[in-house]
Amino acid sequence: MADNNHKIRCQGLWKIFGPRPESIRDLIENGASKQEIREATGHVIAIRDVSFEVQDNEVFVVMGLSGSGKSTLVRCINRLIEPSSGSIFIEGANIGEMDEHDLRELRRHKLSMVFQHFGLLPHRSVIDNVTFGLEVRGDSKKERMENAQKALELVELSGWESSRIQELSGGMQQRVGLARALAIGSEILLMDEPFSALDPLIRRQMQEEFLNLRSKVKKTVVFITHDLLEALTLGDRIAIMRDGAIIQLGTPQEIVTMPADDYVREFVKDVPRGKVVPVSTIIEEPPLVTDGEKSVKATVEEMEKKGVDFAFIVNANGVCEGALALEDALAVKENGATKIGEVARREFPTISPDATLEQGLPLISEGDMPVAALDKGRRLVGIITRAALLKAVQSNGENSGAPKVTTHQG
């Protein structure tokens, strides 16, 4: 069963708060809603049949409105909350079957957590907060100091070791929380709305640093947020929760371009698409692709016939070697004898198909040619034209293009 690529696997998870969770089984099977069940029996369905897998080194974002069950879900992963039913596997081990000792060892070595309101210990200095997890599991003083120093460096808080927590700003306090989690060296990081309590500016800054940090250390992250933009910026995949159930699970692009229902659609309608949608969605077939051996004269004729003012030169392996602009070709005198390989530009705007629309914009405004979309091996995948890009960036909402009235609050 245990697939090694899955760091975390969650299967048919339920969490029902109340004195007798099993008593409401019938109601659930008859399709009663969370609200109805709460009013009739006082039981709260916090998690409703949730299944997902988190891959190694992935940032898995769980997003939803207040009360949708996000905090409960993330606390089931380290069993701060006991699920009512269903199972969770961490690196293949079923944590529901662990006894107290094994669970403690799991928490001390494999999982660490970052909290919305930081959960720091105000009676300890910064460094003593960061060493907390190491101290609890009995590491030697030397190890504790080494690991804590490294963690503080990662969050750019070196030099603050002996400060008191109350002296730090919110953003810095959360860095301490993050350092405490990093210090134990666990591969899995559970983050329950870590940036939600911070000012918007600090929040953006922390998001950037989080991305930056991820490029330095390998972590599998379950990240909780109620901020869609945060989810789209940080997540490799996003699970959208509502009333305890996951209603859509997909990449940021899938969420934005193919919302599963009206609930998700409502969420994504104001999202700047340029930040999420990759240029691969607007790639066009290059109208003219030739090899470099052709004469300029023949190529110019072909361009004129097709009514285009550019051509891409691709070798036998599909690798794009250059781009030819019509004006450059027309400037050549001996056009019958010159090969286009000699006059083509070696430097021309290129982009990866995975880049976002927003990243494509500066390239478009630079040159007189479309941008060549090249894959990792520099093979020509297609072209991005200025018209298509501008249109895609400006269109808001879904691909269907049905205009929706957007209401702006505040």
Next chain:
Amino acid sequence: MFDFPEIFALPLGEWINIAVDWLTVTLSSVFNIITIGIRTPLVYIERFLWWIPWWALILILAILAWKVARHWVATVTVIGLLFIGLIGLWDHTMTTLAIIVTAVFVSVLIGIPLGITAAKSDRFEQSIRPILDGMQTMPSFVYLIPAVFFFGLGKVPAVVATFIYAVPPSIRLTNLGIRQVAAETVEAGKAFGCTGAQLLFKIQLPLARPSIMAGVNQTIMMALAMVVIASMIGASGLGLEVLRGIERLDVGRGFLAGFAIVIVAIIIDRISQAFGRAGTTRK
């Protein structure tokens, strides 16, 4: 006609006497252990206070006050204690202090663990809450009765009565302090793999410290309030002086002893409060 018929009067007092007699006999070993448990620290504390020269005690308390509390507290400590000595009440004060320190020591030793238990178990909290509420509403004289019944007259029953009267705030505020620790902070402790004991000593008790110290401070104040009452069952010291002053209509004597109690109360209150604050917020 107007008198309540005597045949209906329940011999309740008789019954209680019988019950108490029975308890005294059957639980005599328990009461012996309690007596030893109280007398031992009492004797040592008393001996210490008699042994230490008066100027040394004043110096120690003054330095303590200077270190932890505001500086005027140190001044009040020196002047107040000198005054007590000058009016000839030093020995009485030491006797009273020994009883109070013992009662507070026992209260803290028993009250804080009970408070911790109450914080960890809702059921335990619910079962002791009415008892604590009841203890608070009862007049303090009531505590003299069981103390005398089971321990006779003297300093030990005085400590027992003082303990019963003074222990509730230590229990209550320890319980409250631990329960008030932010849920997320406790979760953080668990999430990093704390055992129950680690959670208690590394997170809950340190964070509950201001509240616990406030409870201890209240316990001290209530113990001081028992000084005069406890002297009615044989505790010597300042309380007895006040009592004699009242009995013999010697206003001067009673007033001076009462004033000495106030001085002691102010000094202990200020110093113990400062201990509660120290370490949590700096001056």
